[in-house]
Amino acid sequence: MTSNQDSSAIRLRHLVGGRWIDGSGTPARSTDPASPEEAVATYRTAGAEQLDSAVRAAVTAQRAWRDLGLIERGRILRRAAEVLAGRAEDIAVLMTREHGKTLPESRAEVAGSVETLHYHASRARAADGATYPSGHPDEVIRTLRRPLGVVAVITPWNFPLQIPVWKLAPALLWGNAVVWKPASDTPAVAVTLAEVLCEAGVPEGVVNLVLGPGSLGAGLVARPEIAGVTFTGSDAVGRLIRDAVVPRGAKLQMELGGHNAAIVLPDVDPAAAADVLVGAVVGSTGQKCTATRRIIAVGDAYDDLLPELAKRFEALRVGAGRDADTQVGPVINERARAEIADAVQQAVAEGAEVVARSSGPLPDAGHFVHPTLLAGTPELTICREEVFGPVVTALRAADLDEAISIANDTRYGLTAALFTTDERAVRRGLADLDAGLIKVNSPNTGSELHAPFGGLKDSTFPAPREQNGDSSAEFFTWTKTAYLRTTAPREARS
Ligand code: NAD
DSSP states (O other), X not given: OOOGGGGGSEEOOEEETTEEEOOSSOEEEEEETTEEEEEXXXXXXXXXXXXXHHHHHHHHHHHHHHHHOHHHHHHHHHHHHHHHHHTHHHHHHHHHHHHOOOHHHHHHHHHHHHHHHHHHHHHTTSXXXXXXXOSSTTEEEXXXXXXXSEEEEEOOSSSTXXXXXXXXXXXXXXXXXXXXXXXXXXXXXXXXXXXHHHHHTOOTTTEEEOOOOHHHHHHHHTOTTEEEEEEESOHHHHHHHHHHHGGGTOEEEEEOOOOEEEEEOTTXXXXXXXXXXXXXXXXXXXXXXXXXXXEEEETHHHHHHHHHHHHHHHHOOBOOTTSTTOSBOOOSSHHHHHHHHHHHHHHHHTTOEXXXXXXXXXXXXXXXXXXXXXXXXXXXXXXXXXXXXXXXXXXXXXXXXXHHHHHTOSSEESEEEEEOOOHHHHHHHHHHOOOSEEEESSOSSOOOTTSOOOOEETTBOSSOOSSSHHHHHHHHEEEEEEEEESSOOOOOOO
């Protein structure tokens, strides 16, 4: 699809074997979610030939990349961090145009991506194996890391830079070549990251970027040359990828959806808790896998917290991400907007009450929704299905036991938050909440890049977690164990 507005759009190409080439697929475009008539970027999707060339280029380039050594690969990642930092403001502005998030959110994402590249670069100088004693006096046993080979990286649109960097940086550090298929809503941000990596000195063919729809990703993960797949996205797509990849024995790492609960006990200040909670619901317009989707308030905390939350929801300013006074930007596309509106309508039909929503008018054009606070019961569909937007349901629990059982009553297990200063309640929460990431007195959202990050239950596939340095090495390499004797065997002397 093209329109008159497309003439000023960025023209994108695919990165294959170190060259930027046109696709042979269908015409495609990304648009500004705040002004959807405006194309941000246009391109032709990658066809079968470009996909094939990308996989072959990665296979060809991988061995020399491995042989370059860890230290040199770390240097290249450090240069990538520097190049990215040098382009930070331009990329943040582009991210706000193509994704819709506010400029401060985009700037924070670019800064986090720079930090991630530095972190993985620094891992090049850490120990890369272990030694063990041997039963033989003249022998040492040590482990070696071997890259998987060619890795497929499949990423969503909600953190169009940070999530790809979480995956690409360790994949490259540990000597893999990559074929990357980013989300089709944010291809221009993906192209800038690929440019940064090229400028930093990643050799031809080591990173390949193909742009296109989910079917292109399906074609990629099905290729027998792909030795590992790292995926972040919806659990529905995750299941398809698992079925395509696991039977042939390729390694698979998945970070999927969430339905995250925050439990508030009566001992906390309701106004202070409300400040934190609203940010965790509406940050990035609720389009974070870790966002708070259910607030479970125990006993009196419910009656104290609800009016505090309501005040804050009503005051939220919704608008274009580029406008300085905007607190909540648009959602990614029209389908997402309609899904969120339908989910709220269904919740009301099922008996939920709309307690509050942003009171200002929504801009005329663009994929805007009112951040909304609902009150209801755990049986509501909206308390079971992930709705990827700035909507939360408040639930009442009689005591901590009931709050934990409501929090766990979901097939997901990504994050949970607990607001209290009661040490016994904290111990209980840490032991019994079914979540891979538990925050005490801080928002469900946000994590440090050097600590493990991953979900339980349907929020993941049992695999090493992706953000921790050691876990990254575990996922992106195989371990070999070498038994090294310094003396060669000799013939027995008579
Ligand atoms: P999505 O699953 O629709 O798409 C993710 C990527 O997979 C895109 O690049 C898409 O083109 C590709 N894809 C689609 N079908 C495919 C197939 N059959 N084979 C291979 N690739 C395919 O997800 P989305 O809408 O881009 O992102 C939102 C979802 O991501 C939400 O569910 C959110 O919770 C989840 N998410 C999870 C985390 C986490 O760390 N747990 C982080 C961010 C987002």
